[in-house]
Every structure is written in structure tokens, then in C-alpha cells.
Amino acid sequence: MIHGGTLVDPTGTRPGDVLIQDGVIVSAGNRVESAPAGTVVLDAGGCVVAPGLVDLHTHLREPGREEAETVETGSRAAALGGYTAVVAMPNTEPAIDSAAVVRQVLELGRDALCDVAVAGSITVGREGTRLAPLAEMAALGVKLFTDDGSGVQDARLMRRALEYASSLGVTLAQHCEDSSLAAGGHMHEGEWSSRLGIPGQPAEAEELMVMRDLALCRLTGTPVHFLHLSTARSVAMVRGAKASGLPVTAEATPHHLCLTDACVAGYDTVFKVNPPLRSAEDAAAIRAGLADGTIDAIATDHAPHAKEAKEAPFDQAPPGMIGLETALGVALSELDLPIERVVALLSWKPAAIAGLAEHGRPITAGIPANLCVIDPEMEWTVDPARMASRSRNTPFAGRTLRGRVRHTVLAGEPVVVNGQAQR
Ligand code: DOR
Ligand code: ZN
Numbered sequence: 001m002i003h004g005g006t007l008v009d010p011t012g013t014r015p016g017d018v019l020i021q022d023g024v025i026v027s028a029g030n031r032v033e034s035a036p037a038g039t040v041v042l043d044a045g046g047c048v049v050a051p052g053l054v055d056l057h058t059h060l061r062e063p064g065r066e067e068a069e070t071v072e073t074g075s076r077a078a079a080l081g082g083y084t085a086v087v088a089m090p091n092t093e094p095a096i097d098s099a100a101v102v103r104q105v106l107e108l109g110r111d112a113l114c115d116v117a118v119a120g121s122i123t124v125g126r127e128g129t130r131l132a133p134l135a136e137m138a139a140l141g142v143k144l145f146t147d148d149g150s151g152v153q154d155a156r157l158m159r160r161a162l163e164y165a166s167s168l169g170v171t172l173a174q175h176c177e178d179s180s181l182a183a184g185g186h187m188h189e190g191e192w193s194s195r196l197g198i199p200g201q202p203a204e205a206e207e208l209m210v211m212r213d214l215a216l217c218r219l220t221g222t223p224v225h226f227l228h229l230s231t232a233r234s235v236a237m238v239r240g241a242k243a244s245g246l247p248v249t250a251e252a253t254p255h256h257l258c259l260t261d262a263c264v265a266g267y268d269t270v271f272k273v274n275p276p277l278r279s280a281e282d283a284a285a286i287r288a289g290l291a292d293g294t295i296d297a298i299a300t301d302h303a304p305h306a307k308e309a310k311e312a313p314f315d316q317a318p319p320g321m322i323g324l325e326t327a328l329g330v331a332l333s334e335l336d337l338p339i340e341r342v343v344a345l346l347s348w349k350p351a352a353i354a355g356l357a358e359h360g361r362p363i364t365a366g367i368p369a370n371l372c373v374i375d376p377e378m379e380w381t382v383d384p385a386r387m388a389s390r391s392r393n394t395p396f397a398g399r400t401l402r403g404r405v406r407h408t409v410l411a412g413e414p415v416v417v418n419g420q421a422q423r
Pocket of ligand 1: 059091148149150175272273274275303304318319320321
């Protein structure tokens, strides 16, 4: 039983206890005076009880980069962050571009501390030249496809992929980056890149591909999901596209909504990420896009990298930062939105984009108990040494955040209790 909290779900907000049996919610919304003997009680006093969070964009690094993360360590980080499901990105080694690798990752996910869904790659080896066997991956339940890490550069191939996706009922997600324009850039191109002497990637490298894919979306009528939007004009284009009725969705990361290119001033590679941290105006536009619904979801782009890799000089270090354990705290601290809206951006909206029917559901009898309990007032300081991720590359080290996960329940099992992972 989850006792004493306030339920927040797509139907609204109300006080109530939740009784769970055999992985399924048996009652929700009433105060339970006496639970059956032997009931495990999780205290939710002062807390919000919500559907578990869903991450559209997690790099779990398995297979191939187990020194940075594994399905086990990444799923533990996810559970501690309140997630009951994550979508594993396909830029592994080998890439998730065939039924065999999809099966391998799904198998690894079976014992994980959250549900692990898989995104397949659009092209073979994410090389951008030949379409991957989308149908055989879709047959295993893959619903999202992306070459994340790169965008599909060839417009004709992207058009064909969209037509194919349409017939399969799956969604293509794009990492928007024109590689010719971004080439050689290691941060956002602007005043800071000039001052620091680091070659930059212009905002237009992202915007060109957003513009092109909006055109391809119009041409094919097939939905497109835009990954980690980072510029004000990207947000404006998606806003316009939605107003004209195009079937597009978009996500933004916690780091792009509150960090800027000024963070790079100390040449600390922890702030190197793709797309790069942009200007303060861009970050404000991301927050405005989240507030007005232009951006549908917050996704972490959790990108663990081993210490040795991040210790390289700025131009040689790999881009990426971890985010699963801090996303909720950053969103609650940095967005001027009620908690109901923040939870929507982190739970049921991404669940709908990922097509995860067992997550982000209204908290009612008969549904699988995938839940998180959030203490919205708890202040805590981010300490990389205490994170569950195998990597420590968080840009929020030392920051005090308000809002933290108290418990996470996966299919009825308390996987996090009082902020501690249970296995
Ligand atoms: O910063 C990034 N890191 N951006 C990406 O697109 C890929 C990711 C990674 O896999 O490390
Ligand atoms: Zn990406």
C-alpha cells in the first residue's frame, strides 16, 4: 500500500491511498483504514503519487560500452530517478539495427529495475546509407526508430524510411544535425565559442534538419518525433508545424532548459554534449515550448561516458551527460510549472510517444502498478559519488535541487524505497 499521498495522473489530482496486489492496482483514491495483515506500507505523506516516469532517450551502452553503463546500472539509476520505463537508444556497439540485437537488449532488460523498451536504428549500422530491417524489429515490439548520435543526412532515404514507417505504424525520431554544417564543432557557435577558441556548431545545423523533416513530414503524412530540441528557432518551427496540423512531437532535455554555452567557460568536458548547450535565449525558448505544449516531453538523453574518456581534451572528449537521477529534480526546480504539468512532461506524454501502454496510465484499479512517489519539497545536493550510474558525468554536481523521488514501484515491486534501490 502507498499511504497518505496525493494522486496525480492524467485524470487530475486527488488525495488517496493505493492498494496493490500481484503487481496490479486493486484500489486507488480512497483512504484505506486497515490494510490486510502483512501488507507492506510505503509512506507517501506530503508526497505526490504519480504514474512512473518514462524516458524516451536513454543510452544504456549495452552491448559494447559496458565500462560506461550496463542495462543493470542504468536501470538502477532510472528507478532512483522515478522512472519505471526507459527507451534504450540504438547507438550501441554493435548498433541495434537487427532483430538479433533487439532481442539481446530486451533479454538484458528482463531483470532490470525498470522496463526497458528498445529503439531500433533507421539505417544499417547507423551509417545513413541503407535502411535497417525495420519490419523485423517492429515485429518484436520496437515502436521508435532513430539513428540518434547522428541525423539521417540523406533526404531521399529519410523519405523512404518515413513511408516504410507509416506502413508499419512506427515512429521515426530524428537527432537533428546537418553533419556538414556541424562538422568540426565542439560547442555552440556564438560569442562563447569565439572567446574560448573552441570551434562551434551553429544553431542552423540543427534548424536545417528540423526544417527538412517538417517538409518530409508534410510530404509523407508520417509522424516525426524531434529529439532533444535546443534552439529557439527549432521550437518556433515545431510550434508553427503543430498549428498547421502536422503530426509532429518533440522532446527537450533537462540540460538544454537550464544550462547555457557559458557553462563551457572552464573547458570542463562534462558540459560537452550534442546538441550543444546554447544561449540563454535558446534555453528560455525551450522552457516556453514546454510551458505552451510545443514540446511534448522532457527526455534525459542520459549519455554515460567513462571518466577516462571525459578526461580527454575538450575537442577529443565524447559528447554527453548523464541525467536519469536528476531529471525530475531539475525539472521541478527550473520550470515555473505546477507539479501536475511537470509530471505530465515526464510520464504520460512520453509514454504515449513511446507507445508504452503499461506506463503513464491513470492510477485506477486493474492497471499494472508502475508508480513513483515524489517528495516535491525535499532539497538535496547532487553528489556524483553517490549516483547509481556507472558513469559520473553529471553537469549538476554540487547543485541543490528541490524535489526528489521517495519510492518507485515497478509492476508492484518496490524497487526504490526511501530513496534507496532495493536491489
Ligand atoms: O551528447 C550526446 N551524446 N549526444 C548524442 O546524440 C549521443 C550521445 C551519446 O551517445 O553519448
Ligand atoms: Zn541525440
